[in-house]
Amino acid sequence: xxxxxxxxxxxxxxLMLITIGCNKDDDQPNNVNLQSxxxxxxxxxxxxxxxxxxxxxxGSAINFSIVSQSPSGALNxxxxxxxxxxxxxxxxxxxxxxxxxxxxxxxxxENSASITINLNNANEVSGQNLEVTIDENPADGQVIGSLxxxxxxxxxxxxxxxxxxxxxxxxxxxxLTVSDALxxxxxxxxxLTATVSIEDAENPxxxxxxxNNVLEITVQxxxxxxxxxxxxxxxxxxxxxxxxxxxxxxxxxxxxxGAMAINAGxxxLTVxxxxxxxxxxxxxxxxxxxxxxxxxxxSATATINLNDVDExxxxxxxxxxxxxxxxxxxxxxxxxxxxxxxxxxxxxNPAGAFSINQNTxxxxxxxxxxxxxxxxxxMLATISVSNGAQTVSANAFVALNDLNEIGEFKYGGVIxxxxxxxxxxxxxxxxxxxxxxxxxxxxxxxxxxxxxxAIGTGAANTAAIVSSGCAxxxxxxxxxxxxxxxxxxxxxxxxxDELTEIYTNISIVNATTxxxxxxxxSQFHWSSTEINTTAATLVNLTTGVIGGSGKDGxxxxxxxxxxxxxx
Numbered sequence: 289x290x291x292x293x294x295x296x297x298x299x300x301x302x303l304m305l306i307t308i309g310c311n312k313d314d315d316q317p318n319n320v321n322l323q324s325x326x327x328x329x330x331x332x333x334x335x336x337x338x339x340x341x342x343x344x345x346x347g348s349a350i351n352f353s354i355v356s357q358s359p360s361g362a363l364n365x366x367x368x369x370x371x372x373x374x375x376x377x378x379x380x381x382x383x384x385x386x387x388x389x390x391x392x393x394x395x396x397x398e399n400s401a402s403i404t405i406n407l408n409n410a411n412e413v414s415g416q417n418l419e420v421t422i423d424e425n426p427a428d429g430q431v432i433g434s435l436x437x438x439x440x441x442x443x444x445x446x447x448x449x450x451x452x453x454x455x456x457x458x459x460x461x462x463x464l465t466v467s468d469a470l471x472x473x474x475x476x477x478x479x480l481t482a483t484v485s486i487e488d489a490e491n492p493x494x495x496x497x498x499x500n501n502v503l504e505i506t507v508q509x510x511x512x513x514x515x516x517x518x519x520x521x522x523x524x525x526x527x528x529x530x531x532x533x534x535x536x537x538x539x540x541x542x543x544x545x546g547a548m549a550i551n552a553g554x555x556x557l558t559v560x561x562x563x564x565x566x567x568x569x570x571x572x573x574x575x576x577x578x579x580x581x582x583x584x585x586x587s588a589t590a591t592i593n594l595n596d597v598d599e600x601x602x603x604x605x606x607x608x609x610x611x612x613x614x615x616x617x618x619x620x621x622x623x624x625x626x627x628x629x630x631x632x633x634x635x636x637n638p639a640g641a642f643s644i645n646q647n648t649x650x651x652x653x654x655x656x657x658x659x660x661x662x663x664x665x666x667m668l669a670t671i672s673v674s675n676g677a678q679t680v681s682a683n684a685f686v687a688l689n690d691l692n693e694i695g696e697f698k699y700g701g702v703i704x705x706x707x708x709x710x711x712x713x714x715x716x717x718x719x720x721x722x723x724x725x726x727x728x729x730x731x732x733x734x735x736x737x738x739x740x741x742a743i744g745t746g747a748a749n750t751a752a753i754v755s756s757g758c759a760x761x762x763x764x765x766x767x768x769x770x771x772x773x774x775x776x777x778x779x780x781x782x783x784x785d786e787l788t789e790i791y792t793n794i795s796i797v798n799a800t801t802x803x804x805x806x807x808x809x810s811q812f813h814w815s816s817t818e819i820n821t822t823a824a825t826l827v828n829l830t831t832g833v834i835g836g837s838g839k840d841g842x843x844x845x846x847x848x849x850x851x852x853x854x855x
Contacts, residue, residue, distance in 0.1 A: 331382040388404075417493055427469055443486060447484065454467060477499070512591075524558060527550070538552060572592070604682050631673055635670040637667060637668045641653075667688065703716070719771075725846045729765065746816050764846035811845070814844050
């Protein structure tokens with residue numbers, strides 16, 4: 289019995305020792321602190337690349353592990369070292385995941401650590417080689433193609449090309465265009481090449497342009513001899529050309545200019561200015577002809593040799609006449625030479641203005657209403673001159689001389705009277721204004737001497753009234769004698785007959801006044817003609833009636849007038 293008790297005691301003691309030993313191992317304190325980690329990394333790293341290590345305070349951590357991460361599967365961590373590595377490099381893409389995050393823990397850590405990885409946007413530029421096939425003989429500026437790229441590509445530049453100068457490239461878009469179309473010739477350069485660099489790209493791009501051989505245009509130079517002085521529209525001949533498709537013809541230059549025209553569809557050359565087909569002036573007439581099928585263009589020369597013949601000549605003639613003539617008035621004659629000539633008007637502007645003596649070439653007025661300077665200051669007649677065998681044309685240019693006319697807005701106002709003795713060089717205008725002129729005539733009880741009634745006495749009347757001291761405040765004499773309007777300061781109050789002349793032409797005067805922004809007045813208006821010491825003359829511009837009123841007792845309208853001389 290005693291032996292059993294001893295054995296039990298020994299076993300119990302051993303178990304206690306083992307238990308105490310185990311408790312000491314398991315009770316190690318969780319006093320390790322994990323430090324968070326933030327770093328910046330270029331996108332597109334490699335799998336397995338080490339990006340950092342979790343740092344600790346207070347001891348070493350046991351069994352590091354990633355408990356969460358975004359995006360999932362991006363990172364791995366060394367369980368014993370805390371070393372972070374790339375698990376899936378494809379997730380490290382700035383455009384998709386500019387920031388990658390994770391949370392790391394350890395068995396004996398008091399806290400978790402946050403991991404933040406900020407990606408730098410790397411330039412990922414690459415391009416594909418370009419090979420295209422186009423027809424030879426393109427146009428300058430024609431688009432060849434655009435380079436296909438990956439990434440944010442820019443800064444395209446041609447570094448080499450063969451032949452040199454053949455192509456251009458848009459530095460922003462990579463669009464290739466034809467720079468020198470002459471180099472895109474199958475017979476000379478069936479294949480054109482270029483090397484293009486792209487900013488931030490590792491490798492350049494090669495460009496290959498293969499040309500198709502197309503049927504090209506052929507054309508023959510054209511030479512013909514014709515008699516000088518042909519007719520308008522006379523056919524000279526056809527340009528002979530062959531090509532693929534529809535051909536189009538045009539004159540790109542000719543000497544002298546304007547001599548010939550060409551039919552764009554047939555290549556037929558015709559005369560458009562017979563006056564230039566003059567042996568004495570232009571024994572040889574030439575033109576550069578362009579022929580195109582829309583893709584290819586070729587040139588030829590047309591040469592017209594003139595034969596010297598007995599001829600009629602006519603010279604463009606400048607004529608002048610005063611506006612407003614009468615029907616039948618002679619304007620002048622076209623200058624022409626030859627025998628047994630007849631003259632015909634083939635064109636005139638305006639139509640119907642002229643008539644011509646077919647034997648002398650003398651032009652006369654056919655429609656006097658068209659000879660108005662304000663409407664047709666320059667007129668034209670094209671005249672055909674023929675001796676029966678030969679016909680030439682010349683132009684008569686008719687310039688109209690501007691005359692002063694009743695109702696014209698000139699010299700600061702509207703012309704209402706022209707001095708018949710002045711050869712249209714002097715007269716009177718009435719003011720155009722957007723305000724009314726009205727008031728009393730002037731002082732009363734004074735004889736001013738302003739007794740003139742005739743046309744031409746208004747200025748002297750006004751001066752006499754002012755000199756007598758009767759330009760009292762608020763009077764029309766004071767207002768008009770001090771008026772500066774439309775650049776003129778010599779306005780005066782019109783005399784009785786001058787006002788009556790305005791009434792005679794009141795319709796056209798009022799129309800021009802309104803057209804030039806002025807106001808129209810009616811009924812009685814003051815004249816500068818004095819009746820006696822207390823009264824002055826009035827003229828009614830509505831009825832033409834002449835009356836009188838007290839100088840300072842009544843208010844009426846007034847019309848400022850001035851005299852003009854057309855030097």
